[in-house]
Structures are given as C-alpha cells and as structure tokens.
Amino acid sequence: xxxxxxxxxxxxxxxxxxxxxxxxxxxxxxxxxxxxELILNGANVNFAAFNHYVVGGVSGQVFALFVIVLAAAxxxxxxxxxxxxxxxxxxxxxxxxxxxxx
Amino acid sequence: xxxxxxELVPVAVTRxxxxxxxxxxxxxxxxxxxxxxxxxxxxxxxxxxxxxxxGKQLVHAIAVTMMALAFATACYAFVQLRALPAEGxxxxxxxxxxxxxxRLTVDLAFALDPLSMMMVLIITGIGTxxxxxxxxxxxxxxxxxxFFAYLNLFVFAMLLLVMGDNFAVMFxxxxxxxxxxxxxxxxxxxxxxxxxxxxxxxxxNRFGDFGFIIGLMLLFWGLGGAxxxxxxxxxxxxxxxxxxxxxxAGGPNAATADxxxxxxxxxxxxxxxxxxxxxxxxxxxxxxxxxxxASSTVWGISLLTLIGMLLFVGAMGKSAQLPLYVWLPDxxxxxxxxxxxxxxxxxxxxxxxxxxxxxxLFVMSPSAMGWVALIGALTALFAAxxxxxxxxxxxxxxxxxxxxxGFMFIGVGTGAYWAGVYHLMTHxxxxxxxxxxxxxxxxxxxxxxxxRKMGGLKKYMPIxxxxxxxxxxxxxxxxxxxxxxxxxxxxxxxxxxxxxxxFGHPVPWLGPFIYVVGLVxxxxxSFYMYRSYYMTFTGEYRGHGGHHHDAAEDLHAVTTxxxxxxxxxxxxxxxxxxxxxxxxxxxxxxxxAAHxxxxxxxxxxxxxxxxxxxxxxxxxxxxxxxxxxxxxxSVLTLFLGIPVLWQHTFFHADxxxxxxxxxxxxLLAQVxxxxxxxxxxxLFQGLGVAAAxxxxxxxxxxxxxxxxxxxxxxxxERWKGVWTVVYNKYYLDELYELVVLGPSRxxxxxxxxxxxxxxxxxxxxxxxxxxxxxxxxxxxxxYLVDGTVNLVxxxxxxxxxxxxxxxxxxxxxxxxxxxxxxxxxxxxxFLLP
Numbered sequence: 027x028x029x030x031x032x033x034x035x036x037x038x039x040x041x042x043x044x045x046x047x048x049x050x051x052x053x054x055x056x057x058x059x060x061x062x063e064l065i066l067n068g069a070n071v072n073f074a075a076f077n078h079y080v081v082g083g084v085s086g087q088v089f090a091l092f093v094i095v096l097a098a099a100x101x102x103x104x105x106x107x108x109x110x111x112x113x114x115x116x117x118x119x120x121x122x123x124x125x126x127x128x
Numbered sequence: 129x130x131x132x133x134x135e136l137v138p139v140a141v142t143r144x145x146x147x148x149x150x151x152x153x154x155x156x157x158x159x160x161x162x163x164x165x166x167x168x169x170x171x172x173x174x175x176x177x178x179x180x181x182x183g184k185q186l187v188h189a190i191a192v193t194m195m196a197l198a199f200a201t202a203c204y205a206f207v208q209l210r211a212l213p214a215e216g217x218x219x220x221x222x223x224x225x226x227x228x229x230x231r232l233t234v235d236l237a238f239a240l241d242p243l244s245m246m247m248v249l250i251i252t253g254i255g256t257x258x259x260x261x262x263x264x265x266x267x268x269x270x271x272x273x274x275f276f277a278y279l280n281l282f283v284f285a286m287l288l289l290v291m292g293d294n295f296a297v298m299f300x301x302x303x304x305x306x307x308x309x310x311x312x313x314x315x316x317x318x319x320x321x322x323x324x325x326x327x328x329x330x331x332x333n334r335f336g337d338f339g340f341i342i343g344l345m346l347l348f349w350g351l352g353g354a355x356x357x358x359x360x361x362x363x364x365x366x367x368x369x370x371x372x373x374x375x376x377a378g379g380p381n382a383a384t385a386d387x388x389x390x391x392x393x394x395x396x397x398x399x400x401x402x403x404x405x406x407x408x409x410x411x412x413x414x415x416x417x418x419x420x421x422a423s424s425t426v427w428g429i430s431l432l433t434l435i436g437m438l439l440f441v442g443a444m445g446k447s448a449q450l451p452l453y454v455w456l457p458d459x460x461x462x463x464x465x466x467x468x469x470x471x472x473x474x475x476x477x478x479x480x481x482x483x484x485x486x487x488x489l490f491v492m493s494p495s496a497m498g499w500v501a502l503i504g505a506l507t508a509l510f511a512a513x514x515x516x517x518x519x520x521x522x523x524x525x526x527x528x529x530x531x532x533x534g535f536m537f538i539g540v541g542t543g544a545y546w547a548g549v550y551h552l553m554t555h556x557x558x559x560x561x562x563x564x565x566x567x568x569x570x571x572x573x574x575x576x577x578x579x580r581k582m583g584g585l586k587k588y589m590p591i592x593x594x595x596x597x598x599x600x601x602x603x604x605x606x607x608x609x610x611x612x613x614x615x616x617x618x619x620x621x622x623x624x625x626x627x628x629x630x631f632g633h634p635v636p637w638l639g640p641f642i643y644v645v646g647l648v649x650x651x652x653x654s655f656y657m658y659r660s661y662y663m664t665f666t667g668e669y670r671g672h673g674g675h676h677h678d679a680a681e682d683l684h685a686v687t688t689x690x691x692x693x694x695x696x697x698x699x700x701x702x703x704x705x706x707x708x709x710x711x712x713x714x715x716x717x718x719x720x721a722a723h724x725x726x727x728x729x730x731x732x733x734x735x736x737x738x739x740x741x742x743x744x745x746x747x748x749x750x751x752x753x754x755x756x757x758x759x760x761x762s763v764l765t766l767f768l769g770i771p772v773l774w775q776h777t778f779f780h781a782d783x784x785x786x787x788x789x790x791x792x793x794x795l796l797a798q799v800x801x802x803x804x805x806x807x808x809x810x811l812f813q814g815l816g817v818a819a820a821x822x823x824x825x826x827x828x829x830x831x832x833x834x835x836x837x838x839x840x841x842x843x844x845e846r847w848k849g850v851w852t853v854v855y856n857k858y859y860l861d862e863l864y865e866l867v868v869l870g871p872s873r874x875x876x877x878x879x880x881x882x883x884x885x886x887x888x889x890x891x892x893x894x895x896x897x898x899x900x901x902x903x904x905x906x907x908x909x910x911y912l913v914d915g916t917v918n919l920v921x922x923x924x925x926x927x928x929x930x931x932x933x934x935x936x937x938x939x940x941x942x943x944x945x946x947x948x949x950x951x952x953x954x955x956x957x958f959l960l961p
Contacts, residue, residue, distance in 0.1 A: 046947070049940075049943060050940055050943050050944060050947065051940075120938065120939060120940060121938060121940075123938070123939075124936060124937030124938050125937060126937040126938075126939070127935055127936060127937025128937070
C-alpha cells in the first residue's frame with residue numbers, strides 16, 4: 027500500500043485530537059502539559075508531511091525543529107507555572123486553579 | 129388786567145439753581161426725624177426730669193431749623209423775583225428728566241411765579257410759626273419726633289404741590305399732602321374714632337382726586353391734534369410725521385422730545401404736562417389752540433366745561449366743598465397745630481390755588497365758572513349755618529374753614545381770581561390765629577374742647593384772648609383787619625359779574641344771587657365767630673367743680689344709633705345743671721375705652737397739670753409769641769388789598785391793590801365785569817360791614833357773659849326741630865351713610881360673598897382638578913415609566929446572574945467553549961453550501 031499525504035494528515039489529526047482531549051479532560055496539570063506536547067507534535071507531523079509531498083526542500087523540517095525548541099521552552103515555562111500553582115493551592119489539580127473567575 | 133390779548137407773549141424764564149433747596153429742607157428734616165427722632169429722644173431724654181429733656185429739644189430744633197431755612201430761601205427767591213420786570217417774573221429750575229415718551233417730556237422741575245411765590249411764603253412762613261407753636265402744644269406728647277417728622281413731610285409735599293413746574297410734580301404734592309394729612313389726623317391712632325377720621329379724609333379725597341385726574345387726562349387729550357385739526361392756522365410747522373416719530377420713540381430723551389414737538393411761531397403746541405407750555409399755547413391766540421379747545425365737545429358737552437368741572441371735583445375734595453366737605457370737620461381729630469397748618473392755612477387751599485393757576489382755562493368756560501362759584505356760595509352758606517350751633521370749639525372753626533373756602537371759590541369762580549387768592553392769604557393768617565388760639569385754649573383748659581365748659585377765659589389767658597379777638601374781627605369783616613378787604617372784593621365782584629352760565633346757558637342773575645348768598649353767609653360768619661368768642665372768653669369759667677351727671681352724652685350720639693330727640697333732651701337736661709362733669713365729654717361720643725386710649729396717647733398730661741378741671745392757665749411763650757405774630761399779620765396784610773376806590777378817594781391814586789398788581793402776570797384771565805358807580809361800591813362796602821355788625825350784635829346779645837342762657841334755651845325749645853336738624857349738620861353724615869357708605873358696604877358684602885362663595889370655589893375646584901391630574905400623572909410616572917426602567921434593569925441583572933454561571937475560572941471549561949465554537953464553525957462551513 028502506498029503511503030500518501032492523507033495517512034500522515036490522519037496521524038497528525040489523531041495526535042492533535044488526543045492532545046486536545048488530554049488538555050480538556052486531565053485534572054493533573056502535568057498531564058495537561060503532556061497533552062499540549064501531543065498537540066504540538068500533531069502539528070509537526072503535518073509540517074513534515076506537507077514539506078515532503080507538496081513543497082519540497084527543508085523549510086517544513088526547519089519549522090518542525092523550531093516547534094520542538096518552542097515546545098521545550100513551553101514545557102519549562104509550563105512546569106514553572108505548575109510549580110507556582112502547587113505553591114498556591116497545595117495541589118496540581120487544575121479544577122482548583124479557578125482564580126480567573128475573580 | 130387791562131392787557132389786550134395781542135400783547136401776550138411767552139413767559140420769559142429766569143433759570144436759577146437754588147429752588148430745589150426750598151422743598152429739600154423740610155424733606156431732610158422729615159427724614160432725620162423719622163429715622164433718628166426716636167433714638168434721639170431715647171438717648172437724650174424725653175421729659176425735663178430725664179437728662180433735661182434734651183431729646184425733644186433736638187427733635188424740634190431740627191424741624192424748626194429746616195423750616196426756617198426753607199423760609200429764608202423762599203425770601204431770597206422773593207427778593208430775586210421782585211427785582212425782575214413784571215412780565216418776566218418766572219424762576220425755574222429743572223433737576224432731571226423723569227420720563228419722556230414721543231413728544232411728551234416730563235421733568236422734575238420747580239417754578240416760582242408770583243402766585244406760587246405767595247403760596248410758598250405762606251406755607252414756609254406760617255408753617256415755621258406753627259412748628260414753633262407745636263413745641264409748646266405737643267410738649268407732653270411721647271411721639272414728639274413722629275409729629276415733627278409728619279409736619280415736615282407735609283410741608284415738603286405742599287411745596288411740591290405749589291412749586292411743581294408741571295402737573296406730574298403737582299400731582300405728587302397733591303397726593304403727598306393727602307398722605308401727610310391722613311397721618312396727622314390719625315396721629316393718635318390708638319383711638320379708633322381718630323384713626324377712622326384719618327381714613328375718612330383719605331377716602332373722601334380719593335373721590336375728588338378721581339375727578340381731578342380725569343380732568344387732567346381730558347385736558348391732555350384735548351390738546352392733542354390741536355395743530356392737526358386746523359392746518360390753516362399752523363405756521364412754521366416743524367415736527368416729524370407720526371411714522372418717523374414712532375421710529376424715533378425707541379429711546380427718546382428730553383432733547384428729542386423737545387425737537388419733536390410741533391411749534392407755531394416758536395411756541396410749542398400739543399399735549400403737555402407743563403404749566404408754562406400750557407399757558408403759552410392757550411393764551412397766545414396765534415397758536416389756534418384756544419379755538420380748538422373751545423370748539424371741542426365730548427358727547428355733546430363742551431370739552432372745556434367738562435375739564436373745568438372735573439378739575440373742580442378735585443378741588444372739592446381737597447378744599448372741602450359740598451358735597452365732599454364731610455372729611456374736614458372730622459379732621460379736627462388731629463392735633464390742633466395740624467388743623468391750623470393743614471386744614472386751615474395751606475392744604476385745603478390747594479383747590480383754590482389750582483383753579484387760580486389754571487385761570488386761563490376756566491375763564492374760557494362760563495359754565496365751569498358758574499359751577500365753581502355756585503358750589504362755593506352754597507358751601508359758604510351751608511357750612512356757616514352748621515357753625516351756628518356747634519359746641520366743640522374746633523368744630524366751629526372747621527365749619528368756618530369750609531365756609532371761608534366757599535368764599536374763595538366764589539372769588540375764583542366769578543373770575544375775581546386775585547380776590548380769591550387774596551382771601552386765601554388773609555384766611556391763612558386769621559384762621560391760623562383762630563385755630564392756634566383754640567389750641568391754646570384747649571391746652572389751657574386741660575384738653576377741653578367743649579365751649580360750654582369754658583367761659584371767662586379772658587381773665588386767665590389775656591394774650592390768647594386778644595389775638596383771638598383780632599382774628600375774629602378779621603374773619604367777621606370789619607375794616608380794621610384783613611378779612612374785610614378780601615371778602616368785600618369777592619362779594620363786589622360776584623355782584624358785578626354777569627357772564628356766568630350754567631350747563632351752557634347764560635344766567636345773568638347768577639352773580640347777584642351768589643352775592644346775596646355770600647352776604648347771608650358773611651352775616652352768619654360774624655355771628656358764629658363772635659358766639660365762639662363770647663362763649664369761650666366771657667362770663668364765668670364753667671369748667672371746674674360741679675357734680676357728675678350721667679347725661680354727658682353728646683348729641684352726635686345719633687350717629688351711634690340713638691334717636692336725636694332723646695339725645696337732645698339729655699343734652700338740655702345736662703345743660704341745665706349749671707356745671708358739667710369734671711371729665712370732659714369727647715367731641716364725638718367715643719366709648720369709654722376709646723377715651724382711655726386717647727388719654728394714654730396724651731402721655732402724662734394729667735400728671736403734669738394735676739387733675740382735669742383745674743384752673744385754666746396761659747400757654748407757654750412759644751404759643752403766645754406765635755399767636756401775637758399771626759394776629760399782627762392778620763392786621764398788616766390788609767395793606768396788600770386796599771381797594772382802588774379807597775385809594776382814589778383818600779390818596780387820589782389809581783393804582784390797583786398791591787397783591788392784584790403782584791399777581792397780574794399770572795392771572796391773565798380777562799373777565800368782563802360790570803361797572804358799578806362809586807356810590808354803589810360804597811354802598812356795598814357798607815352792606816358788608818352791616819352784615820358783620822348784625823352778626824356781632826346778635827351774638828353779643830345772646831352769648832356775652834353767658835347771661836341769656838335761659839332765653840336761649842327757651843328759643844331752642846321753640847325751634848327744636850330746626851335746631852336739631854342744623855345741630856346734626858343737616859344729617860349729611862347720615863345721608864352719606866345711607867347713600868354712599870351703606871351701598872358701599874353692601875357692595876363690599878356682595879363682593880366678599882362673591883369672593884368667598886364663587887371665586888374661592890372656582891379656585892378650589894381648579895385646585896382639586898390639579899391635584900387629581902397630578903395623582904394621575906404620578907401613577908403614570910410610577911408604574912409606566914419607572915416600570916419600564918426597572919424592567920430593563922431587572923432583565924440585565926437576571927441575564928448577568930445567568931451568565932455568571934458560565935464563568936467558572938477553570939481553563940478546561942473555557943477550552944470546551946473554544947472547542948464547541950470551533951466545531952460549530954467547521955460544521956457551518958461544511959453544511960452551508
């Protein structure tokens with residue numbers, strides 16, 4: 027069977043969906059961060075697939091590398107936020123972090 | 129007065145700058161005393177035992193000084209006026225423009241011509257003397273300052289009246305003297321009778337003023353169009369047409385108004401308030417105004433007659449002529465100096481002055497003149513007859529004043545203007561003397577005014593007695609004092625006037641008829657004046673000791689509802705008892721309470737003089753001095769009116785009497801008098817003296833030394849009906865009550881009912897309607913408007929409450945929202961074509 031763009035897009039979409047669901051449903055803040063990673067990676071799959079099948083060259087891969095670097099930075103900031111949440115609420119359950127309501 | 133009409137020229141005016149001082153001084157005095165007088169009296173002491181009574185001295189010093197200054201200024205003006213040539217004797221000063229409208233301009237301006245000069249000298253001169261008199265007369269009065277403030281106010285108003293250069297200023301004065309008169313009559317206002325007398329004077333004068341002001345308006349209206357009606361007569365017409373006038377009238381001032389005035393030969397014509405402009409355009413025939421006025425009619429009545437009669441109605445009120453005289457006798461409720469100053473010497477002559485000032489108008493209408501003269505003659509006789517049987521010394525003098533004013537109107541009515549004015553002057557002297565003399569008597573007898581309780585006073589009050597006698601001689605008409613000269617001239621002129629008319633028809637016998645009436649009145653005058661003299665000064669003093677009797681009720685009780693005859697019997701019984709109550713019966717039967725109030729008004733008089741009914745005493749020097757000066761004046765002023773006949777006979781000179789000569793420039797009216805022979809003139813003078821003698825002899829026979837009391841009583845009993853009618857003043861007050869006051873009161877009642885029953889109901893109905901409407905409006909506001917507003921607010925609050933639930937603060941919830949939204953967008957994208 028010939029692997030086509032559609033297959034990659036489907037994998038990307040699945041990854042994005044799982045990520046999104048994880049972010050939406052997990053109560054653990056670290057889990058939420060992981061879901062974000064999934065979403066980013068879903069996007070990376072799309073970048074690589076479109077670069078290979080549609081554009082050519084390396085610009086898509088470079089974007090993907092940027093996103094990975096970004097994800098690393100985001101994870102660092104995210105974990106710092108989680109630590110701050112923990113210090114404030116003594117838990118990392120996001121249901122309790124509802125200060126935005128104020 | 130032998131000038132031909134063509135010689136008349138406009139008045140030459142000398143402008144001076146000090147005339148305003150003459151009325152200013154009394155005004156300043158009035159202001160100072162009304163503002164500071166009370167404090168001065170309190171600060172410096174009212175009575176001799178309090179700090180020497182300096183407060184009252186200050187008060188009267190201010191008032192008298194101001195009067196003396198005014199008199200001095202008037203004398204200065206007199207000297208200047210005399211120095212001018214006769215035709216140019218006219219001093220004028222314009223202070224400022226009061227208002228201008230179109231062609232009319234009215235200034236606050238004063239003028240002195242020989243006539244007003246004479247009046248000003250009388251007012252300030254006799255006024256000063258009466259102020260001095262008041263120092264002695266009112267010494268016991270607590271409200272001393274108020275009295276002097278009012279007196280000064282009166283003099284100020286009177287000076288405005290005579291010095292005003294136009295009708296507006298004159299009218300200010302005219303009303304001002306009415307006010308001052310009201311204030312002074314009701315001076316002892318705690319006594320309701322006196323307060324009522326003041327009100328009566330004021331209200332009766334309103335009737336007259338109504339006529340006066342309508343007369344003025346008619347005159348003003350009549351002068352309008354004087355130049356348009358007869359275009360052929362008008363020359364050098366130099367005025368703007370009406371259209372231009374109206375555009376210019378936006379902001380007129382004196383100069384534009386003056387420029388707008390139409391002129392004929394340089395003489396302003398048309399409506400004016402100014403006496404001089406009026407005089408110029410009427411007396412100078414080239415203007416055509418005279419013909420215009422003479423040919424105008426209103427509803428078929430000659431305009432001039434109507435004007436003359438209406439102006440005379442004003443004079444009737446102010447000068448107390450039939451039928452508007454009723455206030456003057458009641459005005460005797462005021463302090464005696466007031467009676468002398470206002471109700472004898474000055475204010476009441478305002479009507480005579482006004483007629484004399486407008487002589488050039490009256491002379492054009494024989495009907496108006498006949499009317500004035502006839503009313504004057506009837507008043508003279510009528511009032512004299514009432515004077516016969518009055519017992520209140522001031523009432524006798526009051527009716528005498530009314531009667532003498534009648535004589536003055538005979539004078540100005542028949543066209544003997546100077547004689548009327550001369551009588552005004554002589555009357556000012558002798559009547560002031562009489563009134564002040566009666567004041568002195570009243571003071572000496574401890575505020576007793578009833579002549580039956582006097583008698584024999586010549587022993588106690590020699591100066592008062594002699595001055596009173598001189599003035600009596602003057603008023604009776606014996607040639608050794610001034611009254612003869614003025615009265616005789618009036619009566620002679622009345623007899624020789626054949627030009628008078630009534631209601632447009634010439635009545636040649638009216639002059640002789642008036643003469644006869646006047647002669648009878650003169651006889652009566654002599655009788656009642658000698659009666660008052662003999663009752664007061666001869667015989668035995670009847671005022672002290674005696675038993676108290678219950679019948680001390682005056683016949684005037686009829687006004688309080690008692691039957692006249694009952695009162696008469698009581699009176700006669702009381703008279704028979706040789707002596708009277710120690711406490712005097714009031715002139716009007718005031719109730720006991722009112723009388724108490726009166727005594728209160730007098731302050732501590734009783735304390736100062738012991739009990740009522742002590743021995744009479746001569747008055748203080750201020751009073752006797754003034755009496756002497758005035759009595760001397762009553763004699764000396766006769767030299768102003770020596771008749772031509774006497775001058776011709778004794779001095780072979782043909783000059784007119786001094787006063788006639790002096791007044792000649794003002795009194796231009798030419799009246800065609802008949803010419804009597806010299807013998808006739810002597811005869812009529814003899815008749816005048818004979819009339820005075822008859823009155824004198826009769827009064828002496830009946831009243832001297834009170835010796836014919838029994839015979840007198842029998843006579844009264846015999847003619848009781850007539851006596852009662854005359855004693856009750858012909859029931860004229862009752863007639864007024866019936867004809868004027870009763871209907872007035874009923875009308876007032878009806879109006880009150882209309883006001884309370886209908887107007888108030890209407891007003892209340894409107895009120896209820898408004899309230900109901902307001903309630904409805906309130907409901908709409910509360911439920912409809914507020915409801916809508918609240919509904920909106922509630923809706924927003926509700927939706928806010930609902931939306932609050934959405935905001936959980938949890939990121940995940942928001943994420944669901946974002947997801948849902950994205951899904952919807954995607955679905956729409958796919959589902960919609």
